[in-house]
Amino acid sequence: MFKKILSSLLLASLVSIAYADEALPLASDPALEQRLISISEEMRCLVCQNESLSGSRSELAQDLRREIRDLIRQGKTDAEIRTFMVDRYGDFILYRPPVKPTTWLLWIGPFVLMIAGIMALLMYLRRRNSQVNSVALSDDENKRIDALLREDK
Amino acid sequence: MKAKFIIPLLLFVVLVGFLAVGLNRDPREVPSPLINKPAPAFKVPQLADPNKSFSPEDLKGQVWILNVWASWCVACREEHPMLVELGKSQVAPLIGLDYKDKRADAMEMLARQGNPYNLSAMDNDGRVGINYGVYGVPETYVIDKAGIIRFKQIGPITKDVLDKSIYPLITQLNKA
Numbered sequence: 001m002f003k004k005i006l007s008s009l010l011l012a013s014l015v016s017i018a019y020a021d022e023a024l025p026l027a028s029d030p031a032l033e034q035r036l037i038s039i040s041e042e043m044r045c046l047v048c049q050n051e052s053l054s055g056s057r058s059e060l061a062q063d064l065r066r067e068i069r070d071l072i073r074q075g076k077t078d079a080e081i082r083t084f085m086v087d088r089y090g091d092f093i094l095y096r097p098p099v100k101p102t103t104w105l106l107w108i109g110p111f112v113l114m115i116a117g118i119m120a121l122l123m124y125l126r127r128r129n130s131q132v133n134s135v136a137l138s139d140d141e142n143k144r145i146d147a148l149l150r151e152d153k
Numbered sequence: 154m155k156a157k158f159i160i161p162l163l164l165f166v167v168l169v170g171f172l173a174v175g176l177n178r179d180p181r182e183v184p185s186p187l188i189n190k191p192a193p194a195f196k197v198p199q200l201a202d203p204n205k206s207f208s209p210e211d212l213k214g215q216v217w218i219l220n221v222w223a224s225w226c227v228a229c230r231e232e233h234p235m236l237v238e239l240g241k242s243q244v245a246p247l248i249g250l251d252y253k254d255k256r257a258d259a260m261e262m263l264a265r266q267g268n269p270y271n272l273s274a275m276d277n278d279g280r281v282g283i284n285y286g287v288y289g290v291p292e293t294y295v296i297d298k299a300g301i302i303r304f305k306q307i308g309p310i311t312k313d314v315l316d317k318s319i320y321p322l323i324t325q326l327n328k329a
Contacts, residue, residue: 046183046288059253060288063279088286090186 032072039068039081043093052095185286185305192219192296193284200251200259200273207248207274209300216326217246218319219294220270221282224251224258226290232309233266239315240269244323245295249273252282252290295319297326 037054043064045056053061064085071081085093097103137145187193196208209219220236222229240247249270251259256275263273276282285294288307295304304322306314 049180060279063283067280067283087186088283089288090183090286092183 032069035072035078036065036068039078040065042082042095043085044095046089046093053093181289182307183288185302185307187286187302188305190302192294192300192302193281195276195281195284197274197276197281200249200256200263200275203256203275207272209296212246212248212296213300214298215246216298216323217248217296218323219248219250219285219296221250221252221276221285221287221290221292221294222273223254223290224262225254226252228309229291230266232291233269235310235312235315236269237267239310239319240271242320244320245327246271250281250285251275252287253277253279293319295322295326298329 040054041052043053045051045053045058045061047058047060048056051058051061053064067084068081071084076084082094091097091103097106099107192209194209196206199205199207218239222232236247247270249272251273253276259273259275263270274281279287285292291309293304293306293310294302297303303326304318306318310319
């Protein structure tokens with residue numbers, strides 16, 4: 001029993017060592033890390049596509065973060081760093097696709113669909129309105145309505 | 154009156170069409186922006202003899218194949234017989250890029266499985282890989298005489314890829 005506790009304690013301490021090692025780069029230059037995060041949060045990790053480059057622990061993501069760090073140190077702007085990544089991995093790496101002829105449908109499509117929907121709705125409503133015949137009421141009927149309304153009070 | 158039923162039906166068929174195409178595409182296959190662009194330059198040590206180096210410049214004027222591999226990569230083992238066949242065919246120099254690997258492990262794998270490469274270069278820190286847009290080993294590039302990337306295979310080469318894409322392309326590029 002005692003042995004078990006001892007070994008689990010030992011294991012726990014090993015785990016904490018591993019985490020301590022992982023956090024190291026953050027402390028070295030907070031401003032740089034902040035920029036790294038803001039850039040890499042907008043990028044897709046290509047190995048694990050549902051993770052951002054900033055959050056992924058895959059080896060490629062780590063390498064790419066190292067590469068972005070180097071580019072920041074070289075004084076590159078955010079736009080230049082994005083170009084660097086897109087040149088190698090394509091627009092797919094960006095979470096926000098750029099507006100260009102091949103993505104026009106993607107950007108404008110929803111608005112086209114919305115406008116088409118509104119137009120269809122308007123046309124339908126107008127047609128329905130014209131189908132309802134307004135019937136003029138006779139004097140007798142008007143009197144009955146008045147009487148009913150008064151009763152209600 | 155009939156159009157009322159036909160229009161939604163047509164829209165539904167179009168939607169199903171889009172979904173069917175989407176389902177049958179591999180989301181892991183990201184089209185490379187490097188196709189028809191010059192192969193990025195690099196100069197790295199050779200695997201067999203780290204004192205020698207390899208650079209794509211060395212092969213200028215030839216059609217050649219760059220295969221990114223590693224001893225830790227399981228799919229590379231699956232691909233290996235195809236590479237052996239490709240190497241034997243002698244259609245073009247087959248250069249290996251040993252991606253983020255330990256030299257001893259890589260040498261041991263080549264010794265055990267056979268070495269299909271004319272030579273292998275070492276990409277220790279993965280920087281060459283990044284410049285080539287590598288995100289999943291194995292990847293294979295066909296580079297033409299002018300040093301332009303003409304084809305990229307992401308994932309293992311299959312017999313189909315070899316016969317339908319790589320061999321015809323190399324024959325065509327060699328004629329040019």
